[in-house]
Amino acid sequence: MLYSIIPNEEIWAETDEVGIYELSINGCRMQVASVDGNSGVLIRILSTDPQDYLNPKYQPGTSIPFIRD
Amino acid sequence: MELFQEGHRNNDSFSQLSSQGNQDLARHSALQNIRNLGQMNLPDGSSAFHVLPVIGQIEGHLVLPPRNKTTKYEHVIPQLVAIEQNPRIKGLLIILNTVGGDIEAGLAIAEMIKSMSKPAVSLVLGGGHSIGTPIAVAADYSFIAETATMTIHPIRLTGLVIGVPQTYDYLDKMQKRIIKFIVDNSRVSVQQLQEMMFRTGELVRDVGTVLIGEEAVHCGLIDEVGGLGAAISKLRILAENLENIDAQRQFQPFACQYSPFVYTGIGRN
Numbered sequence: 001m002l003y004s005i006i007p008n009e010e011i012w013a014e015t016d017e018v019g020i021y022e023l024s025i026n027g028c029r030m031q032v033a034s035v036d037g038n039s040g041v042l043i044r045i046l047s048t049d050p051q052d053y054l055n056p057k058y059q060p061g062t063s064i065p066f067i068r069d
Numbered sequence: 070m071e072l073f074q075e076g077h078r079n080n081d082s083f084s085q086l087s088s089q090g091n092q093d094l095a096r097h098s099a100l101q102n103i104r105n106l107g108q109m110n111l112p113d114g115s116s117a118f119h120v121l122p123v124i125g126q127i128e129g130h131l132v133l134p135p136r137n138k139t140t141k142y143e144h145v146i147p148q149l150v151a152i153e154q155n156p157r158i159k160g161l162l163i164i165l166n167t168v169g170g171d172i173e174a175g176l177a178i179a180e181m182i183k184s185m186s187k188p189a190v191s192l193v194l195g196g197g198h199s200i201g202t203p204i205a206v207a208a209d210y211s212f213i214a215e216t217a218t219m220t221i222h223p224i225r226l227t228g229l230v231i232g233v234p235q236t237y238d239y240l241d242k243m244q245k246r247i248i249k250f251i252v253d254n255s256r257v258s259v260q261q262l263q264e265m266m267f268r269t270g271e272l273v274r275d276v277g278t279v280l281i282g283e284e285a286v287h288c289g290l291i292d293e294v295g296g297l298g299a300a301i302s303k304l305r306i307l308a309e310n311l312e313n314i315d316a317q318r319q320f321q322p323f324a325c326q327y328s329p330f331v332y333t334g335i336g337r338n
Binding site: 001002003004005006008009011012013014015017018020029046048049050051 | 118133134136172173196198220222225
């Protein structure tokens with residue numbers, strides 16, 4: 001049950017599926033959008049440590065090589 | 070220096086390995102640093118205060134379509150457990166810019182923040198609407214930016230709704246859950262909150278109220294208008310107070326049952 005200011009029809013509107021994967025690098029969890037088979041672009045990191053956001057390796061838009069199962 | 074660079078290259082090429090491998094590698098490169106350069110790695114500059122950004126929709130039982138930006142229950146709850154257990158973390162700053170979302174997930178996150186023993190301060194930036202309100206008030210102290218807004222409105226039902234009195238009763242019960250949590254954790258009264266929730270003429274196609282910055286403080290929902298600096302210094306004060314209380318608890322020289330000051334003298338002559 002949702003309690004939101006966004007109307008339900010807008011929340012549930014179907015759009016083109018974007019492949020977003022979650023993975024952990026050095027213990028830092030992140031969301032990566034796949035570009036092709038084995039590389040992706042970092043969307044955001046999921047950390048509560050503010051220092052992680054200063055790490056140049058974890059800046060949004062960084063290319064992340066990964067192997068999809 | 071060459072060896073040092075070598076170590077770095079190794080680090081990059083192995084960065085996608087399992088965490089166990091990474092730990093071994095980190096230990097290995099630290100040892101090599103001591104051996105080659107006589108230098109020890111400084112302890113990592115991890116922050117005493119962690120930050121929990123609550124953005125977009127709060128996602129719970131149902132996975133929302135990918136165009137929604139979401140804060141997921143399964144990410145947030147383990148992070149809160151980790152923060153509670155990590156002795157190096159002294160407090161938590163919750164930054165809200167949310168449009169609401171799943172009731173159960175929102176209330177679960179709010180209950181977790183409320184029951185945390187470490188100080189928590191919330192800061193509403195942009196918007197803290199709907200189910201964002203209980204999360205904002207769950208913290209020990211809450212701030213709102215001058216321009217931030219909070220929308221207080223009733224829960225809506227969509228989809229197949231059966232027009233029976235029970236439907237209303239169910240909705241009313243859900244609403245009371247949220248109202249109770251907000252009232253218990255802020256200075257706002259039930260009457261005041263309900264009046265704001267069902268007010269007409271404020272929202273375009275809906276009933277409810279939009280509170281901007283100071284208005285949220287005036288009605289007692291939020292503690293203070295402020296920004297990042299104010300939130301961090303409040304967190305610092307709360308963390309210091311907690312440490313002082315802990316230190317006082319540990320220092321109780323006369324509390325033990327067989328105090329040496331009582332025992333001396335007995336049994337002489």
